[in-house]
Amino acid sequence: MENTLFFPALSSALAHKVLRGPYLKVLIPWAIPLLLILIWQWLVQSEVISTRVLPAPISVVQAGIQLARTGELFHHIKVSALRALTGFAIGGLIGFILGLLNGTFSISERLLDTSVQMLRNIPHLAMIPLVILWFGIGEEAKLFLVSIGVLFPIYINTFHGIRTVEPGLLEMGKIYGLKPVELFWQIVLPSALPSILIGVRYALGIMWLTLIVAETIANDAGIGYMAMNAREFLQTDVVVFSILMYALLGKIADAIARWLETKLLQWHPSYQEG
C-alpha cells in the first residue's frame, strides 16, 4: 500500500524534473526513431530479416562512410541538389510571376487562369514518356519535370495570397498617399507573403519527390543514379542509404523554409513569442 503511494509520487517528481531539463525536450522526439532503429538492427542481426531485403542499420552507416570517403557521395549530392534548386528556381519564378500577374490584373487572369488550371490537373509525372521524347534523357528532362511540379503550388498560393489582400487596406493606402508601386511593395506583397511561403514549402516537397522519380530515368550522376546503380549490384545498403539521403535533404529544405517563415513573418500573430 505504501509502495503504490510512494512510487507514483516519486516517478512524477522525477519525470517533472527530467522533463524540465533542456536536453530532454530536444531528445524526446527522437526516442521512437531510435527505438525503431534498434529493433531493426536486432531483427537483421538475429536473421529474422535477410540482408537482401533490408541491410542492418550499421551496414547502411558503413556504406555511407565508404561513399563519403571516396568523395562519390558529395559529388552525387551536389549534382542532385543543383538539379533540385535549378528546377525550383525556374518553376518557382514562373509560378510566382504568373500568380502575381493573375492576382493583380483581371485581364491576365481571364486569359491565363483557365489554361493554368487545366495544366495543373495533369499529374506531371505522367508526362515522363512525353518529356523523354521532347528533351531526351539529359538534364533538361529532369529540370523540366521539377519546374513543372514546383510551378503550380507556388502559382496557386501566390494568386490566392494576392487575391485575399484586404480591400480596406488598399483603400487606406490610397487615402494615405501611396502610389501603385508602393501599394504593391508595402501592402499587397507582404500581405500575400504567408500564403506564398506555404506554397514554397509545399513546392519543396514536390521538388524532391519529382527529382527522385526523374533521377531514376537513365542517368550518370546524382543520388538517384547512386541508388539505381547499387540496385544493379544488389547493394541494398547503398540503396537504403540513398533513400535516407533524400529524406535528409528534404528535411534540410523544409528547415530552411521554416527558417524563412520565422524570419519573414516575425510580425505575424502566430510567430509572435510571448
Place this chain on the structure above:
Amino acid sequence: MSRGVDLSVVEVSKSFGSKQVLQDLNLEIKPGEFVAIVGRSGCGKSTLLRLVSGLDRPTQGGILVDGEPIKQLNPAVRMMFQDARLLFWKRVLQNVGLGLRGNWKPRARQALDQVGLVDRADDWIAILSGGQRQRVALARALVSKPRLLLLDEPLGALDALTRIEMQRLIETIWQEQQFTTLLITHDVEEAVTLGDRVVLLEAGQIALDLAVPLPRPRHRGDPAFAALVEQILHRILSRDTIQSQSSPSESVLVYSN
C-alpha cells in the same frame, strides 16, 4: 486663420445602381468645426464620408473643399476607420510614417508621443490592444497635419472605458490643431460629447441639424447634455414608429438594419 478646411456639400446625390443612397444633400462645415453625423446603418453616412474623402464620386452635385471641387484624393484629408487598418508587417513607428517622404521618423515619433504610445514605437501591431491600435491609427492620421479629419466610427469596436479615453484624446488634439472634423457614429452620446453640431441623416437626407452649445469638456451627467441626447434619440426613434405604422414591410427593413 484656422488650419481647418472649409467644406461644402452641394446638392449631392449618390446612387449605386437603382439604389439611391444620398439625395440632394446640402451641408456647410466651417473651418475647424467638429461635426458629428449620426444615423442608423444604411442611412448613407459612410457613403457621404467616402464622397468627402474623394474615394467615390457623387452621382450628382459636388463637394467643395476651400471652394475647390474635389477631383481626386486630397493629401490634406486623412481618415480613420472602425477597423484600425494597420499594416501588421510594419512596426508601430513604420505604420505611423506610412506614405511620408523625406526625414519622417522624428515626425512619426512626435505623432506617437501625442497619442501616448511613443514607448511602443518598435513593437509589432499584433501585440497591441484594440484601443492602442486605434491610437496608432490616430497618430498615423495626425502625422501629416491633416486639415480635414474623417472619422468613420473609429471608436465603435472599443470597450466603454477605452472609448471615453479616446474621445478625450481626439477632442484635445482637435482643440490644439483646429482641423475640420467629420465624425460618423452610431452613438448619440458620443456625437453630443464631441460635436459642435450633430447632424442626423435619414434615408439619404438631413433630418436634423443641431448645434451643441455646451462648453467643453462635456459631461454626461449634465442635464442639458442628457436633454440633447434625448431630443436626438427621440427624433430617430419617432421616425421608426411612423414608418412601422404606415407600411409593415418597410418596418421590417428598418429593424433588420
